Structure formats: C-alpha cells, structure tokens
Amino acid sequence: MRYKQAMATFESACPLDCPDLCSLVVEVEDGRVKRVDGGTRTPITDGFICGKVRNIAEHLYGDDRVRHPMIRVGPKDGAAVPRFRKATWDEALDLVVARLAEVRERAGGEAILPFHYGGSNGWLTEGALATRLFRRLGASRCLRTLCATPSGAAARGLYGPVPGVALEDYVHSKLIVLWGQNPSATGIHLVPIIERALAAGARLVVVDPRRTPLARRAHLHLAVRPGTDLPVALAVIRELFASGRADEAFLADHARGADELRRRAEPWTIGRAAGEAGISDLELGRFVDLYAESRPAVIRAGWGLERNRNGGSAVAAVLALPAVAGKFGERGGGFTMSNGEAGWGVGPEAAIATPEPPTRPVNMVELGAALTEATPRVEVLFVYNCNPAQTVPDQNRVLRGLARDDLFTVVHEQVFTDTCRWADVVLPATAFLEHREIRRGYGAMRLYDAPAVATPPGEARSNNQLFGALLERLGLWRDGDPMTDDELAAAIFAGPAGAALREQLDRRGVAQPPVERPRLFVDLAPATADGKVDLVPAALDAEVAGGLYHYAPDPGSERFPLALISPAIAQQISSTFGQLRKGEAAAELHPDDAAARGIAAGDPIRIWNQLGEVVCRAALSTHVRPGVVVLAKGLWRFHTRNGQAATALIPATLTDLAGGACYNDARVEVARA
C-alpha cells in the first residue's frame, strides 16, 4: 500500500531547447509534479518562467502520454488512430534486439539509422548511452543539422569557440539589434532586460520579416524579405568602410581578412541591398548611422537568419559587423549567437566511451531521401528526442519513407506524436523532472546537474535505461563502461576542468563558467589560431559555392511568388507540447496579398507548391510584410485540415554552410480552399 507523501519542494532546471536554461522550483506530491515556477539560481530567470513549463503537468499526466510499450498490430498507413497492442518491456526489447541484430548481421550496421534531436538537450539523455550503442553497432551517423549548424560554423569560423555577450549585460547597451530573433516567443527572459535598457535610453533595432512584439516597440524595424539578411549586412559593412566609420585601428590589430571582406561587400550599395531586401534606402541608411554612432552596441543574432540558402554567409556577415565597427571591449558591446561555449572544459564525449566510427553520415534534413533512395537501404529507424514526421523538410517524402512496410521503426517518446503513428514499436520515455539531467545553457551561461524529482507515470524509462538495456542484450557492454547516471556524470567531470565544476554542482546544483559575463577582447581573445577575428576563414570560403558571402538570389517564381516562413511560437518548442495546443492553425498573410487572391480573414485556404499542400484557415495581419506567409513551426497533424505541416512545402535543400535546413526557402501560392 502506498501512503500519500507530503508536498516536497525541489530545485531543478529546464533542459528544453531554449536559450534561457531557467532555474526551477518544483513542488511534488506523492511523486507527481503539482507546481513549477521560476527559481533564482540562474540570474536571468529572476523567478519567472514561460507558460509551457509552468503548465508542464498537462504534458506529464495528459491523455497523450505514452505509459507502456506498444507493438503495432494494424497496417502501417499513418491512420489517425493506428492499431497497437500493449506489450511488456521484455517483449518489446526482445523484438527490437532481434531486429537490430538480424539487420546488422545481414545488411551491416549502416542499415540502422538513429534519428534524434533536441527533445531534451542534456548530456545524459541526449549524448550518452544512445550514442555509445549506435557507434558500437556501426550504425549510420545522424548529422543533427535541423538548427544552428550554419550559425555555429560561421561563429566558430570567425571567432573560434567563444561565448558572446552575456544576456544580463544587455542592460549596459545603448543600441540593441535583434536580428532574426523574437525573444517574446523563444527566450522570454531577454525581454525585461531589453526593457530596462530601453528605459535607460537604449535604442532598439529589429531585423525580421514580421512586426514581432519587440519590432512594434523598436526605434527601427527592417522588415526584410526572407533570405536577404546577407546583402543587408554586406551593405552595412560597405557603408561603414566607405564613410570612414569602420574601426581601421581595431581591424589592423585584431582581425584578418578585412580588405577581402571589404572587397566582397563592395557590390552591395545601400540602394542595391535595400532593393533586394524590399526595404527603403532611408531605413537601411538609418540603421548604418545608428549602428556606427552607438556604443556599446550589441547584436543578438537569432537562428531565423540561417534558415535559407545564404544562411551561413548571412550569419558570418552579421557577426563581422562588430569587428568592422569596433564594438568590442565594453560591457554590452559585441554580439551574442550561442553562449554554449563558455569555457566549461567538459563535455559528454567522455561518457560515451567509444570513438565515432567513420560510418555513413545521414543529414537529418535529407531523411526523406535516406528512407526512400539511399544505399545501403535503411532497414531500422530508431527515433528518440525527435518527431520527424512533422518537423523534417519535404514532409511528404519523409512520410513515404516511414510508410515502407520493410522499414522497422522504433520510437522512444513521452507522448504519442505523429511519428508514433508510423512506428512498429513505441516505447514510453521519461520527461525531464523524471530523470537526472546535466545541461549547459546556450543563452544563460550556467551548467546544471538536475536530479529526478518526480515518479515517471506508467512504465516510462529514461533514454539511459533503454539504451543501457539494449547494450547489454546485444552484448555490446564492456567491462568498465560507465552505465548508470552517476557513473556517466563521473566520467563527464573526470577531466582537469571537472573538479571545480563538480564542487559547485555538489554544493548548489549549478555551476558558473570560469569567467562570469566574459567580454571578448577584454577577458578573453577569439579562440582562433592567432587570437584574431578571421573575417574570411579559408575553410568556410572553400565550403560555400561561389565563396563565403556569395549571395544566391530568391528562389521565388511567377508560379510560387510568396515566401513561406515557419517561425517558433511561444506555446511550443518546435513540435514539443503541440499536443496541448488545440484548435486549427491559421496561416498569416498581409491584407494586400489576401485581397489580391479574394481571401478574407477566417477563410479556408490552400497553400501549395511543387512539394505539397497545406489546408488551413487564413488570418490577415499587417504584422506580416507583403509577399510573406507565416505558418507556425512544429504543427501536429490535427492542426491543419489535411494533416500537413509547413514542412510539406519546405525543400530538403541545404544551407551554404554546414548542411543546415532551409526552412525559409519555401516559395508558395495561396488560394481559397
């Protein structure tokens, strides 16, 4: 008999794919989460959190939660209510192990494809035993490219692995530029910091095709066409040089490639770039003046500007701006891209305990092709921390692959996602708060070790429990392998930098980086070979067709003239929590585009192109620039009338750098349905 336990309060942290890495206070009664709110251990959390996590009990204990293993008994036709039967863990594991072993023996390890992303980004549940298992199986390697790879490549190419401006330091900025970033939806703790800076007299510039909540309050909003950030940034660079406002002394001392960057920016006059971006010369000129004249000035580069054919070059050009204008050296001056590289000196690789084999790489963006065309044929798809049926470009091709009768698909998930509908075996996964997690922030510069504080419902098991069991059953376990969460954590912190971090974590559950709120060129130098900013890195230059900063024009056509973008929304993190957002999705259009097509607010509409079609409602908004259609990221099947998401219209093409996804390169037409 279980007795009801008194309410207990725990400190934790949020490991979801969000820059803020909030500290949490969690009230738990009888093993169930009753209340979650913000803590104070991460300074920027400041006692408040987003609605998603405040209401996480709906996710943990809702009807969609997968509570026990399930094995398919009906046809693999993607039916809205597919047929599965309840199974025991032993039975499900036996089935999975038999198929993995048989396929590996007959077709080779590369016929197995693990597919995973950032359902939970921590070092225990994302990168530990699962990675070890698939490396030892000799499986194909999943290249995790859906987000941030072009931005990461550009930032590392120019500056090396260093953090940017701490978000807390934005209060010191006199100019804040939000470029392809909407913190009101995807990093809410920056908003009050910006408000404090504005109250102290700072100016705000927003570069975004939409009039986001902060764009409505900005001193200047550049509503650029999707995919034109590169010429805009190059025009700013050109104008800074041409008007004598580039910091030549800083460039001479601290940068390489300034002359070459200037040469490559030369064709992009204010007029030409403004024309390409669909903004006025005056607006772009005003931006140059504001940026040149303001100190400290910070650019918050978001991930919106990487999601197109020019994405890597665009990020590189934007991140080159503070070097050209000499904006470093002051608190609140410079740029922020990812703050994940805060000098922690530890990482998950030590816990994996197996080097990466040179097996076939499979780019996540190209999952559809991998499942329908690749040789050797993918015979086992193992999905965890991910919902590819809805989130990967060229959705229809992905679904054709998932529908293959000869594909054995395993999905380890917290809730019954649309990908589960195509699975042969569904396994119940724990959520954060139900398992231990170690996570570093990529906005907030903190590292957390958060214990399990709640009892998993039903028979849910953590990634490490699942993949540990598979390692053992497949005979891939070796003497001395770290297996438990404690052993994995010990391996992560075993290196020279680990002891001091471990001491902080043991004391408070949270660690600070070696330098708190580091300033580039004051507290640390770029982590490049010579400590200088490399404005035209040779490796990036060789990778981009046409060279770094080469601009590929808009892919629109007469047939498909509208640019579809699918930004993140406040209620979800990609598709995570989508099951809780009821009701039909609406695609936003500018009233002029709607009128030209005879569309009124609330009308059912078709959005289509050569890849597919989405049927949903129309919403009219002057917050969307003409020529652009907005359909939220991460929609589930039930959100649209034909079950398709924006990904049905998004090509599986790759960014100019690092093979990223071109989510904003979909070009479409719209009509009343």
Ligand code: SF4
């Ligand atoms: S999703 Fe972001 S804002 Fe919400 S609790 Fe987690 S870290 Fe904080």
